[in-house]
Amino acid sequence: MSASTLILLVLGLGLAGWLVARSRAAMFRRASENRRIASLPVYHAWYAALWIVVPTLLFALLWSGISEQLVMQQVLASPAAADLPEFGMQRESMLAEARAVATGAAPGVFNAEAAALVEPFEQALTRYNIIGLVVTLLIALAGGAWAFLRLKPDFRAHTRVERTVLTTLLIASLVAVLTTLGIVASLVFETIRFFGMVSPIDFLLGTHWSPNPMTDGSNPDPDRYGAVPLFWGTFFIGVVIAMLVAIPLGMMSAIYLNQYAAPRVRTWLKPTLEILAGVPTVVYGYFAALTIAPAIRDIALSLGVANPSSESALAAGLVMGVMIIPFVSSMADDSIAAVPQAMKDGSLAMGATQNETIKRVLVPAALPGIVAGIMLAISRAIGETMIVVMAASATARLSANPLEAMTTVTYQIVANLTGEASMDSASTLAAFALGFVLFLVTLMLNIIALRIVKRFREVYE
Amino acid sequence: MSDAAANIRPTRTPAFEARLKKRYAAERRFKAIGLSAILFSVAVLVFLLVTMAMNGIGGFQRTELRVPVDFSATPLTLTADVQDERDVVQSLERQGLRDIIDVNASAALGEEGAAQVNSEAWRIVAQQIAADPSLARGEQVFWLPTSEGLATAYAGDGSADLQPLARQLADEGALADNLDLGFLERSDATDPQLAGIWGALKGSILTMIVTLALAFPIGVLAALYLEEYAPKNRWTDLLEVSINNLAAVPSIIFGLLGLAVFLWIFPSYRSAPLIGGMTLALMTMPVIVIAGRNAIKAVPPSIRDGALAVGASPVQVVFHHVLPLALPGILTGTIIGMARALGETAPLLLIGMRAFVSSPPQGFTDNATVLPMQIFLWSDEIDRGFVERTSAAIIVLLVFLLLMNGLAIYLRNRFEKKW
Numbered sequence: 001m002s003a004s005t006l007i008l009l010v011l012g013l014g015l016a017g018w019l020v021a022r023s024r025a026a027m028f029r030r031a032s033e034n035r036r037i038a039s040l041p042v043y044h045a046w047y048a049a050l051w052i053v054v055p056t057l058l059f060a061l062l063w064s065g066i067s068e069q070l071v072m073q074q075v076l077a078s079p080a081a082a083d084l085p086e087f088g089m090q091r092e093s094m095l096a097e098a099r100a101v102a103t104g105a106a107p108g109v110f111n112a113e114a115a116a117l118v119e120p121f122e123q124a125l126t127r128y129n130i131i132g133l134v135v136t137l138l139i140a141l142a143g144g145a146w147a148f149l150r151l152k153p154d155f156r157a158h159t160r161v162e163r164t165v166l167t168t169l170l171i172a173s174l175v176a177v178l179t180t181l182g183i184v185a186s187l188v189f190e191t192i193r194f195f196g197m198v199s200p201i202d203f204l205l206g207t208h209w210s211p212n213p214m215t216d217g218s219n220p221d222p223d224r225y226g227a228v229p230l231f232w233g234t235f236f237i238g239v240v241i242a243m244l245v246a247i248p249l250g251m252m253s254a255i256y257l258n259q260y261a262a263p264r265v266r267t268w269l270k271p272t273l274e275i276l277a278g279v280p281t282v283v284y285g286y287f288a289a290l291t292i293a294p295a296i297r298d299i300a301l302s303l304g305v306a307n308p309s310s311e312s313a314l315a316a317g318l319v320m321g322v323m324i325i326p327f328v329s330s331m332a333d334d335s336i337a338a339v340p341q342a343m344k345d346g347s348l349a350m351g352a353t354q355n356e357t358i359k360r361v362l363v364p365a366a367l368p369g370i371v372a373g374i375m376l377a378i379s380r381a382i383g384e385t386m387i388v389v390m391a392a393s394a395t396a397r398l399s400a401n402p403l404e405a406m407t408t409v410t411y412q413i414v415a416n417l418t419g420e421a422s423m424d425s426a427s428t429l430a431a432f433a434l435g436f437v438l439f440l441v442t443l444m445l446n447i448i449a450l451r452i453v454k455r456f457r458e459v460y461e
Numbered sequence: 462m463s464d465a466a467a468n469i470r471p472t473r474t475p476a477f478e479a480r481l482k483k484r485y486a487a488e489r490r491f492k493a494i495g496l497s498a499i500l501f502s503v504a505v506l507v508f509l510l511v512t513m514a515m516n517g518i519g520g521f522q523r524t525e526l527r528v529p530v531d532f533s534a535t536p537l538t539l540t541a542d543v544q545d546e547r548d549v550v551q552s553l554e555r556q557g558l559r560d561i562i563d564v565n566a567s568a569a570l571g572e573e574g575a576a577q578v579n580s581e582a583w584r585i586v587a588q589q590i591a592a593d594p595s596l597a598r599g600e601q602v603f604w605l606p607t608s609e610g611l612a613t614a615y616a617g618d619g620s621a622d623l624q625p626l627a628r629q630l631a632d633e634g635a636l637a638d639n640l641d642l643g644f645l646e647r648s649d650a651t652d653p654q655l656a657g658i659w660g661a662l663k664g665s666i667l668t669m670i671v672t673l674a675l676a677f678p679i680g681v682l683a684a685l686y687l688e689e690y691a692p693k694n695r696w697t698d699l700l701e702v703s704i705n706n707l708a709a710v711p712s713i714i715f716g717l718l719g720l721a722v723f724l725w726i727f728p729s730y731r732s733a734p735l736i737g738g739m740t741l742a743l744m745t746m747p748v749i750v751i752a753g754r755n756a757i758k759a760v761p762p763s764i765r766d767g768a769l770a771v772g773a774s775p776v777q778v779v780f781h782h783v784l785p786l787a788l789p790g791i792l793t794g795t796i797i798g799m800a801r802a803l804g805e806t807a808p809l810l811l812i813g814m815r816a817f818v819s820s821p822p823q824g825f826t827d828n829a830t831v832l833p834m835q836i837f838l839w840s841d842e843i844d845r846g847f848v849e850r851t852s853a854a855i856i857v858l859l860v861f862l863l864l865m866n867g868l869a870i871y872l873r874n875r876f877e878k879k880w
Binding site (some may be wrong): 048065068097099158162165166167168170172173174175176177179180182183186187189190213248249250251252253255257260269271272273275276278279280281282283284285286287289290291316322325326353354355356376379380382383384385388389390410413414417428431432435438439442443446447450 | 484485486487491492494495496498499501502503505506509512515563647678679680682683685686687690691699702703704705706707709710711712713714715718720721722726729743746747750774775776780781800801803804805806807810811813815833834836837840848851852855858859862866870
């Protein structure tokens with residue numbers, strides 16, 4: 001019994017309830033004197049369907065979580081499971097394999113020992129599937145009966161249904177808050193565990209980063225978890241190099257599009273520029289690693305630089321800067337467009353040329369919005385992952401030479417979470433701590449930027 | 462009178478003219494800088510696309526050897542009742558198809574050449590025969606993939622020993638780069654000659670279905686609530702701040718969330734489209750909410766007032782009148798959000814959707830990978846063949862993104878009303 005068949009069954013029951021309730025309400029209507037009842041039949045129908053579908057789906061959701069563990073418990077209690085290795089990867093993989101065979105996901109077992117587990121798995125799965133199915137049907141029946149008994153000519157199904165709809169809307173909007181809470185909770189929880197092993201001072205102020213994924217969590221060497229080179233690399237690639245590219249180019253693009261370009265040119269150029277923002281970051285990463293990085297290395301060699309890195313900070317930063325151009329330019333464009341025309345006209349009337357007006361009046365007036373745009377762009381750049389994963393390096397280094405290899409926070413998050421380390425090792429937890437720092441920094445940048453934009457809008461509107 | 466006239470000095474003095482000239486020059490320079498800034502961005506875009514296209518053309522091709530096979534000497538029997546392709550291939554293997562190909566290849570290409578026929582080439586012949594049994598009679602000509610080594614040598618790279626052989630075979634007309642549409646039908650493989658994109662593409666499609674099924678309803682309902690019903694209080698402010706902030710949180714953070722929460726709840730679904738889709742849905746939802754709110758805001762209040770005036774309830778007003786009118790705008794935002802999710806790699810990397818998947822996923826809980834992840838995985842390979850395959854995969858991804866964005870623009874132009 002797969003989840004999709006269960007859902008189909010529930011929806012089918014809901015539809016049946018819907019039809020029955022509707023015809024019953026229509027009967028009330030025919031029976032009543034003035035052919036009027038308190039709510040339209042369709043609301044009675046929805047009332048019944050909701051009573052059938054909502055509780056059953058809630059149960060099915062709960063059950064899909066519980067039944068997995070119940071099945072596992074029964075299998076582990078079976079005699080065949082006694083031969084399993086005590087802990088570790090092998091145990092997990094054998095259980096997963098037997099499970100796959102029992103559910104029909106895999107044609108046969110690879111590991112002979114797992115074969116003995118297939119049978120207990122099948123038994124447990126069948127048993128809990130039947131229990132789940134029966135309970136589902138009972139709940140659907142109970143819900144349907146409850147709703148059906150309440151249907152009367154003067155029953156206000158309408159208000160009930162609408163109240164449910166409003167509750168659904170509220171719940172949907174709560175998902176965003178829950179997501180935020182989920183992010184904070186998961187990051188904080190793992191970060192606290194990490195700080196139990198490595199002190200926050202060592203982490204935030206240490207200058208040596210070389211986590212060892214092979215050590216277990218019990219006794220990590222705190223000297224290996226100094227994140228300063230990571231913060232520096234992130235800052236240097238994402239803020240210094242990328243912004244040196246993105247701010248001038250983005251600003252000038254915005255000014256040209258907003259002030260000089262003919263409307264027809266603008267309608268073509270603006271979307272073209274926005275394509276740059278729509279190209280997936282993995283493509284930029286590939287471009288940086290395959291085309292830009294070797295080119296920079298060759299240029300550096302021909303200029304006589306000794307040993308330029310083929311994973312230089314410059315390559316990642318330049319490509320990231322190009323990716324950020326549309327963000328800077330569209331925010332700057334919006335802010336310049338929001339400056340009242342009167343200010344511009346005033347300046348032009350005094351005899352200032354176009355560029356004097358732009359430099360002395362429009363840009364200063366639009367500055368808060370532009371700054372906010374740049375802050376959002378920075379937040380985007382330091383959180384950017386694929387470009388640095390593909391084009392930057394794994395070596396943590398404190399250096400101001402853009403031709404040297406550098407690593408970033410996001411690079412290290414990926415590196416420490418996709419390796420062989422277990423979930424409890426210090427290097428895995430360090431990745432969550434880095435994630436927490438990244439989240440806090442981007443959160444601050446975003447909130448300040450959004451506040452500036454809001455205040456700025458209020459000034460001119 | 463004459464005093465006043467004497468006080469008016471000529472304005473256009475030579476110094477003034479010089480200053481004016483300088484100011485106009487500055488104006489022209491400024492404008493040129495602006496134009497060149499845009500042209501630079503456009504040039505980078507064009508350069509990127511052209512680089513990918515140039516490399517990618519090679520990815521849609523495969524170096525193949527011409528192998529005439531004479532089946533009349535060793536007739537193969539195909540039992541009519543065997544329908545399944547896998548069974549036919551197995552039966553042909555038992556009948557020694559592999560050796561038949563070897564012998565014929567040696568005859569046509571010489572020992573050295575035959576050694577460079579891809580070791581999986583017989584399977585391709587078997588599949589073709591399974592599709593069309595008449596191929597197994599008489600003399601047939603097959604174009605079969607070469608080994609990766611010979612393909613590299615044919616392109617002018619790689620080991621020096623194979624290059625003369627490649628040149629010789631090419632001169633005989635037995636070696637050529639042929640269009641390889643199978644690239645779109647196969648799945649990942651360790652040999653770039655046999656690798657394809659369909660497995661990853663199907664993984665992407667399944668993941669996007671999950672994302673859409675979760676993010677669209679939740680996003681639209683949340684947008685309706687915030688725009689139409691939410692009271693103005695601190696609680697609503699918190700909601701707004703958290704949605705606006707989620708839209709700007711780095712995508713990798715969602716990966717950490719997925720890893721810590723979703724994989725903790727469903728540990729057995731690592732690298733399944735279900736988990737990937739859920740993670741991406743959280744990322745896409747704020748985008749849909751923001752686009753949805755703008756679209757709902759654009760519906761004029763007179764529509765609501767009119768509906769209320771004829772006795773509609775607040776829920777009816779929204780669902781019968783406001784939502785249908787706002788839908789094109791919401792859909793546009795949704796498609797743009799989905800396009801972003803389709804190109805996203807970082808969060809999926811963290812939740813482990815980087816499995817080597819050699820057959821396309823059959824359901825939402827099978828092991829799968831997605832298109833951008835396939836690009837990332839291939840980009841790590843050093844074989845020359847994979848460089849071209851990677852670019853070809855990028856082209857496929859960009860085509861999909863272009864189609865989605867094109868659809869969004871079409872929807873906007875076709876259905877969006879200016880009130």
